[in-house]
Amino acid sequence: MSKGWWENNAEIKIFREYLRFNTAHPNIDYTACVEYLKQQAASLDLPVDVLYPANEDNPVVVMKWEGKEPDLPSIILNSHTDVVPVVREKWTHDPFAAEMDDEGRIFARGTQDTKQVGTQYLGAIRALKAKGFQPKRTVYVTFVPDEEVGGHLGMREFVKTDYFKKMNVGFSLDEGSPSLDKTYYAYYAERTAWPLRFKCSGTAGHGSILLPNTAGEKLNYIVNKMMEYRASQVKRLKEEGLFFGDVTTINLTQLEGGVQNNVVPAQLDVVFDLRIAIDVDLEALEKQFRDWCVEAGGGVELVFERKDEFVPASKIGADVPFWAAFEKALNDLNLKVRAQVCPGGTDSRYLRQQGVTSLGFSPLNNNTPILLHDHDEHIKADVYLHGIEVYKSIIPAITDI
Template identity: 70%
Template sequence: MSKAEWENNEEIKIFREYLRIPTVHPNIDYSDCVAFLKRQAASLDLPVDVVYPANEANPVVVMKWEGTEPELPSIILNSHTDVVPVFLEKWTHDPFSADIDDEGRIYARGSQDMKCVGTQYLAAIRALKASGYKPKRTFYLTYVPDEEAGGFFGMREFINGDYFKSLNVGLSLDEGSSTLDDSYYVYYAERTGWQIRFKISGTAGHGSILLPNTAGEKLNYIVDKMMGFRASQVQALKNDKSRFYGDVTTVNLTIVQGGVQRNVVPALIEVVFDLRIAIDVDLVALEKQIRDWCDEAGGGIEIIFEQKDEFVPPTKVDDSNPFWTAFEGALKEFDVKYHTYVCPGNTDSRFLRAIGIPAIGFSPIRNTPILLHDHDEYLGADTYLEGIKVYTKLIAAVGNV
């Protein structure tokens, strides 16, 4: 297709309109986004609700496509409406203009993560309705806020309310990621997130004295052990090329704080580590190991878990899960390559899996640089249109399970 053809394509027009709504952190005003989604629901003749599970600043928009057997557990097609901040000086295009270049690349924050999926759902339903298809199961299209800030004012609160419980959800589809080759990634689980603050106390005094049991010595011990653990995971990836990023535990030092003056040995130093723990790790044993390291360092170290997620069982991707069988069958029918993986990051799917609802993470983006949260984020117009065709098959397949 030519640039003019892409610009005049109705589905791409809808996508670009959505991208131009700056639902960007911090302090997001979702009012224009809600109005846009209401118009889309009206164009598809779908009833729509707006609910506020956490507060008035964080709306969840829910569209309903009723199935012929509404008593069956429903399916939610989830996407988040918020996007991460931008650094304008790093972009070659205005991040909220949705410019298309001559190669069909649509530049915008959210083009990959994940406004594309939100409008691809709509386009797929438009195509299915036009073909006369009617699903057995009811679909709910949920557009949630706050995912990029953790989902604590969006999906986490939404699933705890009576409104969500009334939906009788049996499956959730949500975001995945782009791939560099011609295959798709399908995510069936997520690692467990821990963020640990070590408050390290020690002997204080003059910087000219070799004081015993200082906070700096203990800091050195803890950092050495944590970074050694990190190095073991880097090596594990190198040793087994079949492993994916989500198959190992990531350990990253993110904050160091302490000291008041250059010649004063501090009484307290704090260090924070972000861990994303592989699903095969014994969490109890890992916590004990970390606490043992604190004792070995000399004691006087308080551990504060600023985030301590519980283990969430993965969604089954085998014949025991009829939704997976249908999903996989649709991908095979489309004749595309795909791989099932543990998602390296966190998405709203973790909240659904935690309450026993199967959740599959999937974004139909292939042969594309991975630009989630990056500068000059873009999605190819042809890739976007191909994704609509993929979702059309997927939605039809799982809707009739």
């Protein structure tokens, strides 16, 4: 189809308008974005509430599509309004203009992470309502802030509110990712995030002297141990044919310290991004890290820059009604789905902590390059519209079981 056809499509117009709101960190002003979402709710004849569970700068938008049997556990269709920052000179298109090229590719921050699913939900609801469909269970469409920096001012606080408790949520869908093959990924669990800082203290002095017990020696010991652990996970990934979410990932992300090239520093810090597989004993792992601090020669402090708690996986399988309905809806469209552990972190973990069965899913097929957080993030118009068709099948399936 021609670029002109895509540009005139009503759902594509709505999506592109939503993308043009600059909700990139830091210091986001959500005001215009929230007003737009309220307009969308009005166009769908859905009541909408705007809540501020953490503070007045971080709004949660909740649209309600009431079910025929509202006492049944409800469904949440969740997405986040915030996006990660951009390095504008690395983009070939304005990241907040939602420009479309002749191939129908829409370029904007948030096209894959994760504004697309928010308006795809709305597009599917628009089509279903036009056919006279009303769900058995109540459906809430939620747009939350702060996800890209941990969700501490968004979903984490929202699930603690009386408002959320009254929603009586039984199941949720949230963001996923493009797949690496012809299947679609459904994330039923997430790894535990532990960003770790090792603060290595040692003897300071002149750079011309071989001083004992220096911070550099201790840092070297810690780095070697962590890299050995990393290598073991790389080996498992290759030899056992695993997915990224199935292993623990360790990456050195920061090195700090030193004052001058001829001064042995009193302290050097090293930071690792650690995402721990769901089958790892967290208590034993922490003990291992603390043992390494002692073995390094002492004077090494382990600091958790964040220490997420373990969150149990959502149950899946043919005997789990929500999963069975979700999988059947995709199979009816001749789409294959594979359950995976999410390699990153999403707001689903806060819902799982509340006992809500949660799946991370984005209907982006394997023709979509994985560009979450990358330069020139984009999605093709036909892929976006196909996602609406997918949700038109999923929503009735999961609401009417």
